[in-house]
Amino acid sequence: MAIPSTEWKEQISVNEAERFQRQGKAIRAAHALKNARYGKGRFLHRKPVVTAEARLDIAHDLPEHARHGVFASPGPKRALVRLSNGAFDIQANTRPDIRGFALRILDVEGEAALGGIADHQDFLLINHDSFASKDSNEFVEFATLAAHGQASAIWTLFLNHGLAATISRLKTLAAVIGKPFAGFAAERFNTVLPHRIGPYAAKLLLVPTSPSAMTSKDPGADIEAKLKAGPIEYRLCLQFYTDESATPLEDHRKVWDEGMTPLIEVGRLTLLKAGPDLESLKFDPWGGLEDHRPLGEIMRARKSAYYISQKARLG
Template sequence: MQGTKDEKFGAGRALHRKQVAALRATLVVPGELPEYAKQGIFAIPATYDVWVRLSNGGFNRAPDRVPDIRGFSLKVLGVSGRAALGGEAVSQDFALINHERFSSATSDDFTDIVTTGALTPGKILLRLLKKPRMLSQLKTVQGALKEPFTGFATQDFFSAAPIAFGPYAVRVKLAAASNEVNENASDDWAADIYQRLENGPLSYDFQVQFFTDEQHTPIEDASVNWDAPYLTVGRLSIPRQHADAAFDEEIESAKFDPWNALVDHRPLGEVMRARKVAYFASQQHRSAK
């Protein structure tokens, strides 16, 4: 699918192909966290430089008004420690979307949905005739796409799948920076975010939601909302800035991968294990740096 879309749009990611904005930010870790929350990059008070990639989630470079999943990816720089893939970590990445859970419980289901969505209407019908169970999954995805999205400053973003947090497991949330909605934001998501940054910085609470038990916070089923409170463990601040073409290109060619991680924040669950393989293949295909 990535190769087919490359022929139309040029080299790019399989999903989240359209980059909306590339931003510089900082992540501030406070000193007053409870002891159990002092894990990984949150173990001591610190300030990290961060790269931010905002994106539309689809495999096409569609207009911003087209319903889509939206991505808010972070690359936390200056970390140190053992990496989840071996050796020393060079960054701690977080790949977030504007939905608290995935539409599919497993990677097989997710792959079926994504590849079906890339087909022509006639071929979609044939696929559904062969796999009728997919109809309910497609309806779930369509329902998610219909949920209103107001902009990258005014929506919450989530990891939707768990990661390690030292000896614990968590899901991540980035709480919206503003409740002041721009009714015209969907015309151009980038224009909305940069116009806001002309007026001042944007600050988001970085929160985690701890595993309690398999009934309320399942590790292996990515389609379930976790039933647990959130704890704020950091503050992501995006300072005033303008679009930078050179930085845009650097971010577009970079890897944003949940497996670019410290062992203390390694991805957990079947969907995350599948992402390790899929992300690597996509990165190799586009020669990502």
């Protein structure tokens, strides 16, 4: 078993700021198209499936490398959860999609990743263990093109990259979106992209303690029914960076090997009841403590992308 390391290093290129600025213009235009169609809302994960009040119980006797930020002290913290479909279109819950699990931990105070003092910590997770795009350029290009329509997106990709590359990217996307989904109470969720854990780095995962597969074809109706029947509990786990071979910091297409870097449970998250309107909240991977600052090129791109999206949605 590999030992968690503090020797991680981000690879920051000299032209990142210019690249993120170009991406921002594309996101702003694509977001405006979707707002014109559906009204103001998030660019991705626009449709909430269920929101819930929750409680996070931080475990006692955690190893030293886990005791940072929100995990520094044991005990309960209030939390909010927004479960969502990943698409920027409003569509039926039964359609294949990436599923999102946005977690906001309350009762937090400390130096913020964006400066000032943080009073909460956001972690954004999806039902995948890897990222389909090699970098932010690839992701933003397809996401913003797709907002103009599928045919237009495919044609532009073909013009920009050729037939073979376009077919390859479409196959990858189809596999990601078409992945069978067992339900919000059955599947595990992963930040995919790492965060700081004090001087260490780790991905965060939520794993149902008693997985319960869907009894309805509609994931939203299923999780609502389960919440009405009683609380739903997940293990909150960390998977630590050990080295660039087993746990690359910047290549998010590689799944971190749990044989080498096993999950460490740091708490239990319990969804208590459905209901609060969370659409005015800014769930943001950069919304929280410096001790949990997001890491990697795609996370750095998300800092400006989320700001642009929030301005388009909330002004």
